Amino acid sequence: MRDPFIVPAPEWVIKATTPIAERLALPTLPFHIHEIFLAFCMYQTIHSYISPALSRLFVPQRYAAFNKRTRINWDVHTVSLTQSLIVNSVALYLIFYDEERKNMNWAGRIWGYDGASGMLQGLAGGYFIWDLIITIRWLDIFGVGMLMHAISAVTVFSLGFRPFLNYYGPVFVLYELSSPALNMHWFMDKLQLTGSIYQLINGIILISTFFFCRLVWGSINSVYVFTDIWHAMQHTGLGDDMMPLSPDSVPVFADATGVMQFAGRRELPVWLALSYLASNIVLNVLNYYWFYKMIQTLRSRFEPPLGTKRAESKSKSAETKQEILNEEPLVQKGVFDDGRKTLEIQGRELRSRRRG
Numbered sequence: 572m573r574d575p576f577i578v579p580a581p582e583w584v585i586k587a588t589t590p591i592a593e594r595l596a597l598p599t600l601p602f603h604i605h606e607i608f609l610a611f612c613m614y615q616t617i618h619s620y621i622s623p624a625l626s627r628l629f630v631p632q633r634y635a636a637f638n639k640r641t642r643i644n645w646d647v648h649t650v651s652l653t654q655s656l657i658v659n660s661v662a663l664y665l666i667f668y669d670e671e672r673k674n675m676n677w678a679g680r681i682w683g684y685d686g687a688s689g690m691l692q693g694l695a696g697g698y699f700i701w702d703l704i705i706t707i708r709w710l711d712i713f714g715v716g717m718l719m720h721a722i723s724a725v726t727v728f729s730l731g732f733r734p735f736l737n738y739y740g741p742v743f744v745l746y747e748l749s750s751p752a753l754n755m756h757w758f759m760d761k762l763q764l765t766g767s768i769y770q771l772i773n774g775i776i777l778i779s780t781f782f783f784c785r786l787v788w789g790s791i792n793s794v795y796v797f798t799d800i801w802h803a804m805q806h807t808g809l810g811d812d813m814m815p816l817s818p819d820s821v822p823v824f825a826d827a828t829g830v831m832q833f834a835g836r837r838e839l840p841v842w843l844a845l846s847y848l849a850s851n852i853v854l855n856v857l858n859y860y861w862f863y864k865m866i867q868t869l870r871s872r873f874e875p876p877l878g879t880k881r882a883e884s885k886s887k888s889a890e891t892k893q894e895i896l897n898e899e900p901l902v903q904k905g906v907f908d909d910g911r912k913t914l915e916i917q918g919r920e921l922r923s924r925r926r927g
Contacts, residue, residue, distance in 0.1 A: 572669040574686035576693075580605045597732035598833050599684055603693035610697025614650050618705070622649035633762060640712055645761065647705060648754045654698045655750035661691050662741035671830055672738060677802045680738040682837050683830035688740050692731040695744060699724040727850060734833055735843065742792050746858075748784040752777035756869075766872045766880065774869045781865060785858040793851050800848065803839045 585601040592600040623646065626634040637645060665672060665687050672685050703721040706713045731740055752773055759770045831837075870878045 572665070572671055572685060572687035574602065574690045576606055576690050578605065578609070592732070595729075597729065598835075599689055599734050600729075600732040602686070603689045603696075603732070606690055606693030607697040607700065610694045611701050614654060614698055614701040617653055618646045618650050618701075622646040625649075630762065637761075641761065643709055643712060645758075648757055650698075650701070652751055652754040655747040655754070658691065658695055658698075658744050659747050659751075661694065662744040662747075665691060665741045666745075672741075675738055675830065677799045678806075678834075678837065679830050680796075680799050681736060681803050681839070682734065682834035684734040684737055684833045685830055688737045689732070689734070691740050691744060692728055692737070695740075696725070696728045696731075699728055723850065727847075730843070730847070733843075736796065736847070739792065739796055743789070746785050746789060749777060749781040752780055766874075766878075770872060774872070778862075778866065778869065781858075781862055786862060789855060789858060793855055796851065797848065800839070800844055803837075804844070 580602050584605055588601040588604050592598060623634075626645065626649075634642070634645070669685065669687050672688060675683050699721060703718075703725050706718045706721045710718060731737055755773050756770065756777055759765065759767070759773065764770055871880060872878060874880045
């Protein structure tokens with residue numbers, strides 16, 4: 572499918588970015604650099620202008636009461652919600668209606684280029700570049716972990732312009748199907764809807780989409796992508812100096828104007844294969860871990876039998892009572908160091924009275 576983006580890349584943009592793209596070994600980047608730029612500008616506009624304006628219109632008192640940290644997070648979640656709705660819609664459209672993509676064999680799935688999938692890479696790339704800049708700007712709020720995630724996301728999506736695994740772009744973008752519910756859960760906490768029936772319904776949607784999209788769909792397609800990479804290894808080996816595939820090995824896409832037009836020598840560098848496989852495995856492990864933590868967090872919002880809110884409250888109350896009963900040992904351990912001298916004086920006076 573040809574790139575359906577409403578504005579094609581201007582010729583001067585393609586010519587200006589081609590030398591840089593060639594040095595970076597990203598030959599399809601010039602055709603989508605404008606989509607990256609426009610997506611970045613759109614997300615920044617939402618963050619700086621649209622989200623604050625809409626928030627002051629619909630929840631003025633709540634938004635005005637937020638401190639700086641919460642307000643930044645609120646606007647970032649607004650961008651995340653918008654982005655997830657856009658890329659999910661595009662990914663589903665490509666999966667159902669892109670006939671060229673449907674007909675790809677294993678070689679096409681590894682090295683093939685599809686204009687529509689390239690557009691999706693551009694839209695997602697613009698978001699992750701924006702996310703990287705936002706994370707760097709407010710590193711004290713988002714932390715080093717989010718910075719590493721942003722760097723990894725920009726790197727992985729950039730590899731799609733080699734092109735590499737263009738076919739799987741829409742597949743793994745569907746991880747984001749759980750993001751709208753995840754963002755809504757965060758918004759409900761800030762709007763004092765924690766534990767409400769609305770958050771319960773949203774929580775069920777969140778758990779369901781996360782389970783089926785990330786754990787089931789993600790794990791199954793990870794097996795598929797590992798299988799395709801294995802086929803590539805069998806036909807070309809794993810290295811930087813492999814011989815190109817013969818046209819007979821990829822009969823559907825042997826022409827130079829089809830989806831294999833940017834395939835080049837169709838080699839599979841060892842760093843590329845291993846880095847992608849490692850990233851995929853780490854992401855899948857994190858998804859299982861996040862799913863476990865997500866269930867714990869959701870249950871803490873509600874009372875038994877489905878939730879653990881009441882049980883946790885009792886537990887915290889018991890811990891508080893125990894700390895009060897054990898106040899003297901806590902003082903000895905330095906918990907109240909600021910008042911240590913006063914307590915020592917009072918202790919000496921008390922012992923003197925008892926002796927008297």
